[in-house]
Amino acid sequence: MKKLVIIYMVFVGLFSSIQLATASIQPKIKSEDVLSIQANRIYGGSRLFKENDGYEEVIINKVVKWINTSSPSEGQTELEFNNPPISKLKILMKNGDFAVIEPAYNCISDNQKKTCTIADGEVIYTQNNIKARLKSLELYDWLLVGWKYESVGAPxxxxxxxxxxxxxxxxxxxxxxxxxxxxxxxxxxxxxxxxxxxxxxxxxxxxxxxxxxxxxxxxxxxxxxxxxxxxxxxxxxxxxxxxxxxxxxxxxxxx
Incomplete structure (x- = not known):
């Protein structure tokens, strides 16, 4: 019985280490691998930025740079409530893979009541079922509202x-x-x-x-x-x- 407990504790420890390592991963993607970025907001419409558009390609490069220069952040990577995120970016790669960026939240429990608030300047990046919590004020602002104000076509x-x-x-x-x-x-x-x-x-x-x-x-x-x-x-x-x-x-x- 003691052996089973020890094995279980080791397994839990390894799994927790994997989870922590996953949360601290710094994603790196290349602009030339991105086909499009789809921005959606629950209330506020959506917009598609395509790689084959000369002006929108510049916008894609900007978003990729923010992802690659963001900082790993400690904290929850799983949403603890059922409401959909207020805003989401879906990044489609040329090889068919995709990544998703959503706002990060901080949740606290008080007297059996859980309260979750959006984490200012932080996002959750998910690719191939691996989640990373990142800190980037520019990426966070663009995820929430910035994409709505990008010019349509070249200035x-x-x-x-x-x-x-x-x-x-x-x-x-x-x-x-x-x-x-x-x-x-x-x-x-x-x-x-x-x-x-x-x-x-x-x-x-x-x-x-x-x-x-x-x-x-x-x-x-x-x-x-x-x-x-x-x-x-x-x-x-x-x-x-x-x-x-x-x-x-x-x-x-x-x-």
């Missing part, structure tokens, strides 16, 4: 930059035809204060590097745009093999 400023770059791109030599990715207007200056005459500084990445096999090259263009002379290209330079951080900044995926 107007970004669209205007693309339009301007397309206009000026047509004046470049065909040698530079590959530099069409993530165009930006870096700076515009008035010439002698004249609102009709400008010096424009623009840049873009080479499309051929978008598969990720080699680093991006970046083109820098300086031009003048005036009523009497039209568009005149003054200077073109190319920076070879820029860093991953710089390419993400160029594509507005990192500050």
């Amino acid at each position: 107007q400023k970004e669209l205007l930059e693309e339009t301007l770059y397309t206009r000026y791109f047509s004046y470049l030599d065909k040698t530079y035809s590959d530099f069409i990715m993530c165009p930006t207007i870096d700076k515009i200056e008035r010439i002698n204060g004249d609102t009709r005459r400008h010096i424009v500084h623009a840049s873009a990445l080479n499309y051929s590097a978008h598969h990720g096999d080699v680093p991006y090259d970046r083109i820098h263009i300086t031009l003048t745009d005036t009523p009497e002379n039209g568009v005149k290209i003054n200077k073109v330079t190319i920076t070879k093999g820029i860093s991953g951080k710089e390419s993400r900044k160029q594509c507005r995926r990192e500050n």
Whole structure:
């Protein structure tokens, strides 16, 4: 009988250790593995962010970064009441797997009455039936309300930059035809204060590097745009093999 008790205690101890280890797991996922993120709120609708949408891909990258930089947190990972979570994110992977993010709760018992309150800044991340409690104020805020206020489509400023770059791109030599990715207007200056005459500084990445096999090259263009002379290209330079951080900044995926 004593042996059975000892075996049982060892088993309980091992199981508890596994549970504690599970709760402290720090998930790591890659943006390129994510197909979509579905946000749902009990009262407040839902929204789907898809990987194949150029602007929504940036939003997915942001959420993945918050997950990967979150901190493991002690506490309950199982909800102790039957009410559904007020908000939920479902992350669908390209291989068919999925992960779920829900708000974390703290529950206390007092005189046989249990009270559960939402844990500020903490979430529960579940994948393959493994749960982890994480601390991330950015992820928590986005889970509850942030996704509702994301712009639909690219911001107007970004669209205007693309339009301007397309206009000026047509004046470049065909040698530079590959530099069409993530165009930006870096700076515009008035010439002698004249609102009709400008010096424009623009840049873009080479499309051929978008598969990720080699680093991006970046083109820098300086031009003048005036009523009497039209568009005149003054200077073109190319920076070879820029860093991953710089390419993400160029594509507005990192500050």
